[in-house]
Amino acid sequence: MSAGHTAVTTPVPGEPVIVCETPQDECGVRDVLDRLGDKWSVYVVVELTSGIRRFKELQRAIPGNISQRMLTLTVRRLERDGLVKRTVYPTVPPQVEYELTEMGHSLTHLVKALADWSIAHRPAIAASHAAWDAAHPGATTTA
Incomplete structure (x- = not known):
């Protein structure tokens, strides 16, 4: 840009x-929101802020039982976006490690700001949900 x-x-x-x-x-903005708005990408970025992770370490560390296929797709997309670096070592079986790139590390400040905002506003959002639900009994918010 x-x-x-x-x-x-x-x-x-x-x-x-x-x-x-x-x-x-x-x-x-749409491209960035599509990537970071999916279910797993932010978890991968957050976990990789701690450093290099092997595939299985990454999979175990992510809450929500991410499948091997979904983790593979997620890290592949993040790699394509330039946020994650994938290193394959020529062993049997191949050892694969993932780490954030410089651009990926720069994103962590924004993710932390979003997490801080979420924590600070969680009670107000919960109160808003309760008030809306009370005012709209039986209404659903899912499409």
Whole structure:
């Protein structure tokens, strides 16, 4: 992205936070949200902040029982995006290690900020859920 491509400033009421050159362009935000909005990518990034992990170590460390296939797809996508580096050692069976790239490490600050925001607002969100549910008995929020 060029320096003039997007402008992110302090929000002004009624003004968009992110301004792209064209509405169709989306400033590349959609690509990033697609990757980090999936179920497993943030868990992989968070786990790799601790350092290099072998495949099985990574799989065991991620909460939620990620399958081998899903972890393979997730790290492959993160590798393609340049966030994860995969190293294969010529052993039998092959030993594979994963680590964050410099760009992947730069993402960890944003993930931490999101986690901090989530922790700080969890009680307010829970209270909002309870109030909405009480005001809308029987309504469902799933599509």
